[in-house]
Amino acid sequence: MTANVRSARGDDLSVPVPQELTPSSSATEETGSVVVTGVAVVQVKESPREFLRAARRNLTGDEAASPAGIRWLTHDVERLDQECAALRTELSQLRERHDLLQREHTDKRIEVESLKAKSHVSLKTEILSYLCISAGSVGLGASPKYLAIPEAAQFAEIVLAVSVFLILGGIVLRVLK
Amino acid sequence: MTVEITSVTSAGDLNRERVVMKASAKGNIGTYALFQAISSDDGLVLSGNIPYAYWFADKDINRGDFIVLYTKQGTQSEKKNKDGTTSHFFYWGLSSPLWTSGTTPVLLSAPDWQFGTPIK
Numbered sequence: 001m002t003a004n005v006r007s008a009r010g011d012d013l014s015v016p017v018p019q020e021l022t023p024s025s026s027a028t029e030e031t032g033s034v035v036v037t038g039v040a041v042v043q044v045k046e047s048p049r050e051f052l053r054a055a056r057r058n059l060t061g062d063e064a065a066s067p068a069g070i071r072w073l074t075h076d077v078e079r080l081d082q083e084c085a086a087l088r089t090e091l092s093q094l095r096e097r098h099d100l101l102q103r104e105h106t107d108k109r110i111e112v113e114s115l116k117a118k119s120h121v122s123l124k125t126e127i128l129s130y131l132c133i134s135a136g137s138v139g140l141g142a143s144p145k146y147l148a149i150p151e152a153a154q155f156a157e158i159v160l161a162v163s164v165f166l167i168l169g170g171i172v173l174r175v176l177k
Numbered sequence: 178m179t180v181e182i183t184s185v186t187s188a189g190d191l192n193r194e195r196v197v198m199k200a201s202a203k204g205n206i207g208t209y210a211l212f213q214a215i216s217s218d219d220g221l222v223l224s225g226n227i228p229y230a231y232w233f234a235d236k237d238i239n240r241g242d243f244i245v246l247y248t249k250q251g252t253q254s255e256k257k258n259k260d261g262t263t264s265h266f267f268y269w270g271l272s273s274p275l276w277t278s279g280t281t282p283v284l285l286s287a288p289d290w291q292f293g294t295p296i297k
Contacts, residue, residue, distance in 0.1 A: 026258075028186065028197045028245050030266045033254035036236075045207070045232065045290075 125173055132170030139163025178286045179204045180244060188276040191249050196282050198244040206244055206265065207235030212283040213275055222281045231269050232287075238265060248275045 026032065063069045140163040146156035179202035187193035196211060213229035214222040231246060234253065238244065241262040251268035258264060269275065276282070 027243055027262070027264050028184075028195070029193075030245070030247065030251070030254060033256040033264065033266050035252045035254045045235075 125176075129170045129173035132166045132173065136163045136166030136168075136170060140167065178284070180206065180209055180238070180284060180286075182282055182284050185276050185282055189274050191272070191274050194248040194274050194276060196246045196276075198246070198284065200238045200240060200242045200244065203237070203239050205235055206233040206238050208286060208288045209233050210285045210287055211246060212285060214281050214283045216279050216281045222283055228280075229269070229271075229275060231267070233267060236265060239263065 059069060064073060139159045143156045143160040143163060146152040146159070149156075180198050180200050182196060183199050184197045186195050186197055198211075200206075210230055210232045212227045214227055217223050233244070233246075236253075239262070241260070243258075243262065243264040244267070245264055246267045246269060248269050248271050250270045250272070251266070253268065254266045256264050256266075
C-alpha cells in the first residue's frame with residue numbers, strides 16, 4: 001500500500017506503508033489516545049524569532065555586558081541594520097515607481113484633454129463642411145435653369161461659381177479636418 | 178523534510194478519514210503544514226488555489242513517531258505505541274470528508290514564516 005503523492009517538482013513521494021502500520025493498525029488510530037492537556041484546539045503561533053525577542057527583553061545588565069551578550073546584541077544590531085537598508089532600498093524603489101506612475105498619469109491626462117479639444121474642433125469643421133457642400137449642391141442644381149433665362153443668366157453664372165467654390169471648400173474642409 | 182506522508186486512510190468516511198505521516202527524525206511538527214491540493218491530470222499537484230490548509234501546532238516529535246491528522250473535529254491527543262514511538266493525533270475540525278477524488282495531500286515544510294498586519 002502506498003500513498004500516491006507527488007511533490008510540485010514531480011518527485012515521487014510514495015512511501016510504502018509497512019504491514020504493521022496499515023489502517024487497521026492501532027498506531028494510526030485514535031482509539032486509546034490520551035488528550036493532550038493544556039492545549040487549545042487552535043494554538044496561537046508565534047514568529048520563529050519570538051523566543052529570541054523574549055530572551056532579549058529578559059537580559060539583565062550583566063548578561064548584556066558579557067562578551068556573549070555583546071556579540072549577540074552586535075549581531076542583532078547588524079541584522080536590524082541590514083533589514084533597515086533593505087527596507088530603505090525598497091522604499092526608494094517604490095518612490096521611483098510612484099513618481100513614474102504619476103508622470104505617466106499626467107501625460108495621459110494631457111493626451112486625453114488634447115483629444116477632447118481636437119474632437120470639439122473636428123465637430124465644428126464637420127458641420128461647416130456639411131453646410132458648404134449642401135449649399136453648393138443646391139446652387140449647382142438650380143443654376144442651369146436660370147442660365148436658360150437671358151435676364152437671369154448673369155446672376156446664374158455668379159450662383160454657379162459660388163456653388164462650385166462652396167463644394168470645393170466643403171471637400172477641402174472635410175479632407176483637412 | 179523529516180516528516181513524510183505515508184497514507185490517506187478511510188477517505189470518504191468522516192469519522193475515520195485521516196492522513197498518516199511518519200517522522201524520520203526528531204523535530205517540531207509545528208514547522209509543517211498540510212494542504213489539500215488539487216491533483217493535475219498528469220498525477221502532479223496544482224499550485225495556486227489551495228482549498229484547505231492545516232498548520233500544525235508546535236509539538237516535539239521523535240524519530241519513528243506517527244502524526245495523524247483526522248478530518249473531523251476532536252481534541253489533540255497522543256498515545257504511546259508498543260515499539261516506544263508515539264502517535265500524535267490532530268484534528269482538522271471539518272464536518273465533511275476532505276479527501277475526495279481529484280485531491281492530493283501535500284505536506285509543506287515551513288520552518289520560517291512572517292506575520293503581516295492583522296486586518297481590522
